[in-house]
Amino acid sequence: MYSGKIGHLMLGICSRKTTGVCGVAQNLAGRSGLSWTAVCKQRTLWQRKSACPELQQQHVPTYLTSARSASNTTVDPNELKRFQSLANKWWDEQGEFGALHAMNDLRVPFIRDNLLNAHRRSRQVGKPLAGLRILDVGCGGGLLSEPLGRLGADVLGIDPVTDSISTARLHLSHDPDLCERVCYRDCTLEELSEEAEAEQSAGGFDAIVASEVVEHLLNLETFAFSCSQVLKPGGSLFITTINKTNLSYALAIVVAEQLLRIVPTGTHDWEKFVSPVELESLLESYGFSVQSVQGTLYNPLSGSWSWTDSTSITYALHAVKQREEPLLDLGGDSGPQPDHRAHSAATHN
Ligand SMILES: C[S@@+](CC[C@H](N)C(=O)[O-])C[C@H]1O[C@@H](n2cnc3c(N)ncnc32)[C@H](O)[C@@H]1O
Structure with a gap:
């Protein structure tokens, strides 16, 4: 899980000096029939689904749930x-x-x-x-x-x-x-x-x-x-x-799970990166x-x-x-609550 197969994947990436990391991921995505743009779009759709109740009912990004809420585990x-x-x-x-x-x-x-x-x-x-x-x-x-x-x-x-x-x-x-x-x-x-x-x-x-x-x-x-x-x-x-990037999505989800199937589908949850x-x-x-x-x-x-x-x-x-x-939102009856407002969905891509 944390060595061989992903390792070979990384080897492919590291060994291609001219194209660079993103270039190789793009190539791999391309070979799967999915363009790099499609990979990014798929990931963006996943992000939107996660944030939009109409698209995926009751889904709340895990990092936005309260430590004191029902799902406090x-x-x-x-x-x-x-x-x-x-x-x-x-x-x-x-x-x-x-x-x-x-x-x-x-x-x-x-x-x-x-x-x-x-x-x-x-x-x-x-x-x-x-x-x-x-x-x-x-x-x-x-x-x-x-x-x-x-x-x-x-x-x-x-x-x-x-x-x-x-x-x-x-x-x-x-x-x-x-x-x-x-x-x-x-x-x-x-x-x-x-x-x-x-x-x-x-x-x-x-x-x-x-x-x-x-x-x-x-x-x-x-x-x-x-x-x-x-x-x-x-x-x-x-x-x-x-990290939670297009690259980590391409490597861990698209390439490893969907394309090469070297990791069982569902092993990586990009939501949790x-x-x-x-x-x-x-x-x-x-x-x-x-x-x-x-x-x-x-x-x-x-x-x-x-x-x-x-x-x-x-x-x-x-x-x-x-x-x-720490900065805590002190509103409500149930004692100190975490302040969720500071958590942007920004990622390093
Ligand atoms: C990839 S392993 C890392 C193990 C160890 N930290 C290391 O680097 O050698 C992830 C570990 O997290 C543990 N884990 C999963 N969910 C957890 C949770 N909610 N609280 C604490 N550990 C958890 C797993 O059981 C597993 O041992």
């Missing part, structure tokens, strides 16, 4: 089913999650260096993150939790897929030293947030990591709200995800200040990730929870 049962079926594959470096293993070379230093910048104090040799509490949301098999624990952080990895948590625990058990600093729970972020609220405890994490997770969530407002609840003021939020602009706007309305957004690129030839100037396919974001209260 981040959990999409279909996503859980999909990850449930892969729960024993996490530690196969050549398997479905190979690209996530490779991504550690990029994301672990990204998280480490930003945390070291934010927390300037005496460091333990070999354990620079000692004393920091990190929450790894959607940890899967613990691919990212473990290296962060090895850097000295106390890590809690959470995931709603129980079998993935079992896999993470089993793998962790092979490293008794690491067991002292890393632990796992099968739960959601909103459950943790509710616990913190019930205990009237302030958020206790120095950092939250959600790597390749937000594109699988049902409600991003709930995610942002819950992050702000469990994070300490001044704490860091690290997200890596897929989120652009840096949308994400920044959402996070800022929940009291975060976005520090950096950097483009990332997977090269399947070398099996490695690198930083790139373009955020048009995938990107990494670092935000910090501001110390003052």
Whole structure:
């Protein structure tokens, strides 16, 4: 899922120097009988359908739903089913999650260096993150939790897929030293947030990591709200995800699902992809200040990730929870409500 087949697709894109990324996507779209314009039109129609009740009754873009509304869960049962079926594959470096293993070379230093910048104090040799509490949301098999624990952080990895948590625990058990600093729970972020609220405890994490997770969530407002609840003021939020562009639509939906059928139809929900602009706007309305957004690129030839100037396919974001209260709409009887007005549908294309 996160390696081979999509990798070959990306290889085609990366290896065509003259046409560039968009050019190759256009070529692929053209070969399918769908022109690039048609691809863009199809995507625009999808966007309009999503926003227009006459075209698609009762559909509200997920990022516009209230964290306090009836659909206040981040959990999409279909996503859980999909990850449930892969729960024993996490530690196969050549398997479905190979690209996530490779991504550690990029994301672990990204998280480490930003945390070291934010927390300037005496460091333990070999354990620079000692004393920091990190929450790894959607940890899967613990691919990212473990290296962060090895850097000295106390890590809690959470995931709603129980079998993935079992896999993470089993793998962790092979490293008794690491067991002292890393632990796992099968739960959601909103459950943790509710616990913190019930205990009237302030958020206790120095950092939250959600790597390749937000594109699988049902409600991003709930995610942002819950992050702000469990994070300490001044704490860091690290997200890596897929942009919502014509290019990502062409690659993930048209080419991978409809044209080449290398991914089962319905694997990617373009609605759930989120652009840096949308994400920044959402996070800022929940009291975060976005520090950096950097483009990332997977090269399947070398099996490695690198930083790139373009955020048009995938990107990494670092935000910090501001110390003052977030901007919230205080109207209504049901307590503080998120302010939805700031969320434009703007995307980076
Ligand atoms: C692509 S995997 C990323 C795993 C891990 N973060 C990594 O990079 O190795 C996405 C993960 O998100 C989890 N997930 C799906 N819905 C979730 C939700 N509502 N809350 C937390 N995690 C969720 C899945 O179970 C899966 O483990």
